[in-house]
Amino acid sequence: MQVLLGAVTVKLSLPPWTVILHLGTAMLLLATLIVAAKLAPGASPGNTEPPTTPGSRPGLVGIVALVLGFVTVLFGALTANLGAASACLGFPLCNDQFIPGGNYLQHIHWTHRLLAYTLFAYVVWWAVRSRRRGAWYVVALVTLQVAVAAAMVLLGLPQPLQAAHVALGAAVWAALVLALL
Numbered sequence: 001m002q003v004l005l006g007a008v009t010v011k012l013s014l015p016p017w018t019v020i021l022h023l024g025t026a027m028l029l030l031a032t033l034i035v036a037a038k039l040a041p042g043a044s045p046g047n048t049e050p051p052t053t054p055g056s057r058p059g060l061v062g063i064v065a066l067v068l069g070f071v072t073v074l075f076g077a078l079t080a081n082l083g084a085a086s087a088c089l090g091f092p093l094c095n096d097q098f099i100p101g102g103n104y105l106q107h108i109h110w111t112h113r114l115l116a117y118t119l120f121a122y123v124v125w126w127a128v129r130s131r132r133r134g135a136w137y138v139v140a141l142v143t144l145q146v147a148v149a150a151a152m153v154l155l156g157l158p159q160p161l162q163a164a165h166v167a168l169g170a171a172v173w174a175a176l177v178l179a180l181l
Contacts, residue, residue, distance in 0.1 A: 002029055016081035023077045027070060030170065031177045038181050061126050062180040065138070068119050069176045073169050075112040080166075084109040085157055091150040092117075113149075119172075120146055134179030141172045 002025050009018040037043060079085055087105035088094035094113065100106040120142050127135035145168040152161040 002026060014081075016078065019081045020074055020077045024070075024074055027073055027170070027173050030174060034174060034177045035181065038178070061129065062135075062176075065119070065123055065126055065135075066176045066180055068115065068122055069173055072112065072115040072119050073173055075108070075115050076165075076169055079109050079112045080162075082108060084112075085153075085162075088113065089153065091153050116142075116146060116149065132179065134175070138172065138175045138179050141168065141175050144168060145172055 002022070005018065005022050005025055009015075009022045012018055082105060084105035087102065088100065088109040090096055092113075094100040094106055094110045095102065100110050120139075123135060123138045123142055127139045145165065148161055148164050148168055152158070152165055155161065
């Protein structure tokens with residue numbers, strides 16, 4: 001399915017909706033491969049977590065973090081593919097406004113940022129609450145991702161930082177999947 005979707009995306013000259021759908025299925029494929037590798041017979045469990053205490057299992061809290069991370073990644077793809085990356089200048093606000101009054105591109109970009117800020121706050125809360133090492137790894141990656149995003153916006157969207165932002169988005173997603181396992 002991913003290969004066919006990639007072919008359609010290229011054949012149609014990269015319309016945003018197919019690029020976003022292709023990225024979403026790629027993230028789901030990555031998650032599936034991580035789960036399969038982690039649960040494969042004979043795979044090393046790699047469980048270095050401390051013994052669980054009540055409320056320390058990922059459960060619903062981890063699933064919410066995973067969903068929030070997935071939606072944030074997809075909104076990042078929407079932001080990039082609609083040309084909204086340069087719609088919000090400055091950091092942490094959008095054009096020095098908490099609620100941008102501009103066009104729809106500013107609203108899309110701002111929504112992506114609000115999702116990222118929410119993800120950051122949520123995973124910090126999750127890590128403090130659960131005391132799980134995996135959750136703290138997610139916090140570290142999300143913190144780095146926000147720092148790269150800030151630098152990217154403040155420096156005029158240089159391509160190396162754009163590439164780092166995309167790669168870190170995939171790393172955050174993979175870390176969320178691993179932390180949930």
